Amino acid sequence: MSNLNSANVQEFLIESFEALSSINDEITTYEKNPKDKELLNSIFRKVHTLKGSASFFSFKKLQEITHAAESVLDFIRDDVIVLTADMIDVFLECFDSCVELLKCVDQTTKENDKNYGALAGKLTALLEKSSNASGGLRGEGTKIHSALLEQTADVNSLKSETNKPVEKILVQKNEIKIEAKVEKMEKIEPKIPVATPVVVANGTDHDGDGAPKAGGIADSVVRVNVQLLDKIMNVVGELVLNRNQILQFANTSKSVDLTRLSQQLNMITTELQNDIMTTRMQPVGSVLSKFERIVRDLARSQNKKIKLEIVGKETELDKTLLEAIKDPLTHLIRNSVDHGVELPEKRKTRGKNEEGKIVIKSYHEGGQVTIEITDDGNGINPQVIADKAVQKGLYTQEQVQKLTAKQVLNIIFLPGFSTAEQVTNISGRGVGMDVVKSNIEKIGGSVDVSSVLGNGSTFKLKIPLTLAIVSVLVVKSEGETFAIPQVSLVELVRLETSNQKNQLEILHDSEFFRLRGNLIPVFRLNESLKLAKRPINENQLQSDGTNIVILNADGRIYGLIVDEILNTEEIVVKPLSNKFNNLTFFAGATIMGDGKVALIVDAQGFFNTVDKGHCHAVEQLVDAVDNLKKLGTEDQEVLLCGLGDQRNYAIPLMLVSRLEEFQASNIEWTGDQAVIKYGNVPMPLVNIEKSLKLKGYSLLESVKNNQKTIVPCVVVKIRNQSFGFVVDAIRDIAISEGGINSDAVDRDGLLGTVFVTQKTITLLDVHSIVGMQKLGKNIFQKNTEKNLGKILLVEDSPLYRKVVKDYLEDNGYEVTTAINGQEALGILNSDVVIDIVITDIEMPVMNGWDFSTEIRKSSKNYSKVPIIALSTRVSPQDKERGLGVGFNHHLEKLNKQEVLNTVNIFSKH
Numbered sequence: 001m002s003n004l005n006s007a008n009v010q011e012f013l014i015e016s017f018e019a020l021s022s023i024n025d026e027i028t029t030y031e032k033n034p035k036d037k038e039l040l041n042s043i044f045r046k047v048h049t050l051k052g053s054a055s056f057f058s059f060k061k062l063q064e065i066t067h068a069a070e071s072v073l074d075f076i077r078d079d080v081i082v083l084t085a086d087m088i089d090v091f092l093e094c095f096d097s098c099v100e101l102l103k104c105v106d107q108t109t110k111e112n113d114k115n116y117g118a119l120a121g122k123l124t125a126l127l128e129k130s131s132n133a134s135g136g137l138r139g140e141g142t143k144i145h146s147a148l149l150e151q152t153a154d155v156n157s158l159k160s161e162t163n164k165p166v167e168k169i170l171v172q173k174n175e176i177k178i179e180a181k182v183e184k185m186e187k188i189e190p191k192i193p194v195a196t197p198v199v200v201a202n203g204t205d206h207d208g209d210g211a212p213k214a215g216g217i218a219d220s221v222v223r224v225n226v227q228l229l230d231k232i233m234n235v236v237g238e239l240v241l242n243r244n245q246i247l248q249f250a251n252t253s254k255s256v257d258l259t260r261l262s263q264q265l266n267m268i269t270t271e272l273q274n275d276i277m278t279t280r281m282q283p284v285g286s287v288l289s290k291f292e293r294i295v296r297d298l299a300r301s302q303n304k305k306i307k308l309e310i311v312g313k314e315t316e317l318d319k320t321l322l323e324a325i326k327d328p329l330t331h332l333i334r335n336s337v338d339h340g341v342e343l344p345e346k347r348k349t350r351g352k353n354e355e356g357k358i359v360i361k362s363y364h365e366g367g368q369v370t371i372e373i374t375d376d377g378n379g380i381n382p383q384v385i386a387d388k389a390v391q392k393g394l395y396t397q398e399q400v401q402k403l404t405a406k407q408v409l410n411i412i413f414l415p416g417f418s419t420a421e422q423v424t425n426i427s428g429r430g431v432g433m434d435v436v437k438s439n440i441e442k443i444g445g446s447v448d449v450s451s452v453l454g455n456g457s458t459f460k461l462k463i464p465l466t467l468a469i470v471s472v473l474v475v476k477s478e479g480e481t482f483a484i485p486q487v488s489l490v491e492l493v494r495l496e497t498s499n500q501k502n503q504l505e506i507l508h509d510s511e512f513f514r515l516r517g518n519l520i521p522v523f524r525l526n527e528s529l530k531l532a533k534r535p536i537n538e539n540q541l542q543s544d545g546t547n548i549v550i551l552n553a554d555g556r557i558y559g560l561i562v563d564e565i566l567n568t569e570e571i572v573v574k575p576l577s578n579k580f581n582n583l584t585f586f587a588g589a590t591i592m593g594d595g596k597v598a599l600i601v602d603a604q605g606f607f608n609t610v611d612k613g614h615c616h617a618v619e620q621l622v623d624a625v626d627n628l629k630k631l632g633t634e635d636q637e638v639l640l641c642g643l644g645d646q647r648n649y650a651i652p653l654m655l656v657s658r659l660e661e662f663q664a665s666n667i668e669w670t671g672d673q674a675v676i677k678y679g680n681v682p683m684p685l686v687n688i689e690k691s692l693k694l695k696g697y698s699l700l701e702s703v704k705n706n707q708k709t710i711v712p713c714v715v716v717k718i719r720n721q722s723f724g725f726v727v728d729a730i731r732d733i734a735i736s737e738g739g740i741n742s743d744a745v746d747r748d749g750l751l752g753t754v755f756v757t758q759k760t761i762t763l764l765d766v767h768s769i770v771g772m773q774k775l776g777k778n779i780f781q782k783n784t785e786k787n788l789g790k791i792l793l794v795e796d797s798p799l800y801r802k803v804v805k806d807y808l809e810d811n812g813y814e815v816t817t818a819i820n821g822q823e824a825l826g827i828l829n830s831d832v833v834i835d836i837v838i839t840d841i842e843m844p845v846m847n848g849w850d851f852s853t854e855i856r857k858s859s860k861n862y863s864k865v866p867i868i869a870l871s872t873r874v875s876p877q878d879k880e881r882g883l884g885v886g887f888n889h890h891l892e893k894l895n896k897q898e899v900l901n902t903v904n905i906f907s908k909h
Contacts, residue, residue, distance in 0.1 A: 034083055245593045485601075587602035637733060645694045664709050667703060693747065788907050790833060822846040
């Protein structure tokens with residue numbers, strides 16, 4: 001027997017563990033693709049190589065198990081027997097036993113005392129069961145059985161059993177090689193020169209007889225200890241710190257040589273850093289592929305049918321992080337199998353495919369690696385989560401009612417929380433999800449969950465590419481320097497002193513910033529950290545503005561007010577002492593270019609520590625504003641323009657495609673109709689004054705009489721065709737104050753009047769005006785031939801109700817309208833068949849939230865109708881609330897094309 005402490009035996013163990021890991025992945029894949037002969041050959045070659053290596057090192061039990069498995073695989077390769085699920089189970093048990101034996105050899109230098117004869121009985125039974133067509137097969141199975149039971153057969157006896165020659169094994173340069181077949185085993189003493197071990201590539205580069213292919217990966221890849229890589233990375237980190245310091249010093253120096261040398265050092269250090277980072281990167285497939293076995297075993301144990309699909313195996317991640325996410329991923333996968341995917345019978349009653357599906361998808365996004373675990377199972381019931389939270393005393397009933405749908409889902413990450421009715425070997429003890437979240441957050445990542453009841457759940461993990469060196473934004477507050485990881489950074493905002501009153505608001509003694517219409521909480525870094533105030537010159541205070549760093553903390557957007565924003569840098573993360581574990585503000589520290597220590601702000605930890613009801617206060621404010629809205633008080637954006645009667649008119653901005661100015665010389669006439677080439681088609685020009693019979697001159701008539709050279713035009717698209725509304729002047733874009741007053745309408749083509757800056761403006765009905773035109777072919781009739789479905793449109797604004805109704809009917813839909821949720825429920829209860837519901841949110845009598853809730857809890861057929869919300873309320877909090885009440889989609893109100901695209905998608909379902 002060879003020296004078990006020698007380098008070649010250690011290499012054998014490493015290669016064998018890798019081969020068995022690969023075999024487990026490949027054999028579960030082969031079960032799904034039994035026609036993939038190349039994959040079967042790959043499995044056979046690995047088992048064949050493992051058997052030969054075990055024989056050389058006199059590991060008899062390992063040799064006999066692999067020999068038996070190899071023989072059965074050979075029968076499968078020759079189409080003598082057919083692979084079955086039971087056979088896969090026995091194979092996996094065999095390879096698990098091989099791993100068990102190798103672990104024992106690794107720890108004790110010898111095989112264990114366990115008797116593996118039971119495996120022989122299982123293999124024999126399978127062979128006997130499959131041998132009806134071949135009597136010789138039964139005899140082979142008996143021989144294998146006997147050999148395994150004895151567990152003392154030497155290599156020559158095994159050779160005689162299968163009538164196959166045994167391979168000669170050589171150890172050369174710490175590489176186990178299998179030479180050409182020989183008739184007798186020769187004893188060869190290994191000659192091991194002092195050299196770095198070379199990797200054998202998982203057996204995939206071997207020919208059928210076990211001989212390695214020339215010029216394979218074994219000649220080019222060197223195995224390096226991970227601890228050595230970690231040490232090199234730490235050294236490079238120190239080099240990066242010194243590089244930063246030298247660069248900062250060189251920037252203040254007048255020495256040309258120092259500047260040149262520092263730039264060269266910067267280039268070399270950056271290149272070295274990237275190369276070292278690359279050596280630590282590994283494809284996530286090395287972890288994800290192992291879940292094939294886990295899903296298969298769990299599914300069979302629970303009598304479920306589950307297909308696992310893995311996308312993005314090639315995505316690379318730092319090896320340290322790869323090891324850190326194994327357990328969290330395993331827990332999430334097990335939960336998807338246990339809690340998520342239903343039994344085949346239940347799936348069938350729900351109209352689903354009997355075979356469930358779990359998808360693991362990994363990809364690069366925003367400087368991070370995102371891993372999604374999605375199943376098409378039960379989904380998570382928010383009501384069950386809320387009830388359990390109250391039952392376990394984690395929340396009161398009043399607190400739960402104030403939570404958004406997203407916040408309710410996040411309860412599953414609290415310690416001790418579980419909805420399982422009974423404890424199983426897989427789940428139900430109330431531990432796990434909190435550990436998943438904490439472990440991911442420890443490495444600078446985040447976990448997000450989304451779910452649709454009855455349709456499945458998605459867990460999204462966001463993980464940094466590496467822990468060692470990160471890109472940060474460097475800021476200052478009260479003279480202290482801080483670093484904020486760029487993965488948490490959304491944007492930077494600078495408020496000049498004159499604008500602060502308009503954009504910073506105080507609510508419940510807390511500050512908020514209005515970011516593009518949405519209120520977000522803001523915190524002052526100096527006050528949150530209780531930093532000592534620096535004396536500030538009064539003149540400087542008056543001239544300085546406010547710097548706000550907008551951050552994303554696990555979906556929560558907030559602002560951080562700092563004194564100065566310096567620059568972006570790559571820093572080396574240094575962990576804080578265990579004495580500071582209670583400081584959740586910070587994720588570590590680093591040494592800056594000036595040699596000073598800067599703390600790294602943890603966006604999530606900071607928010608969780610300093611937030612004191614800010615977000616809830618925002619929601620209260622928004623709800624209060626909504627409650628003040630009455631019928632017809634919804635503001636509208638309008639385009640102001642002048643016509644020939646020297647009065648101002650308005651066109652709803654949502655209908656405007658473009659604003660143009662045409663040369664009068666390019667306008668052509670067909671009879672009395674003016675047209676102009678717009679794109680590659682002629683576009684009709686609309687004479688508004690003539691259509692409305694307005695007093696005063698007509699700009700289009702002036703063009704016809706060669707009195708105008710420039711023609712302002714508002715382009716609108718109606719029924720998939722563009723029309724140019726010729727105006728005398730395009731004045732401004734404004735917001736109407738209040739609703740539309742239709743009492744003063746005295747002719748067709750007008751919608752009514754609105755107030756703009758306290759002046760009365762007449763609103764044009766462009767659909768009606770287009771319908772007045774007399775063209776050669778009547779393209780203005782509604783599309784009645786193409787009925788794509790029936791839509792119930794619920795909208796209290798007369799203007800928007802008319803615009804959306806016309807737009808959808810132009811595109812082939814039949815539209816019924818209602819002015820509030822209560823009226824819409826009456827329509828639904830009248831047994832009118834409705835395919836899609838489109839609803840506003842802010843409405844009188846019954847708003848969109850309550851309307852959707854009533855639909856979803858109804859016992860009638862319409863309870864599952866798709867609901868699309870159209871609103872100016874599209875903040876993340878609004879969308880979360882919308883999911884909770886049953887919205888299928890939540891859209892910005894003014895985007896007509898997006899509305900049509902979404903309706904088309906749901907109509908195809």
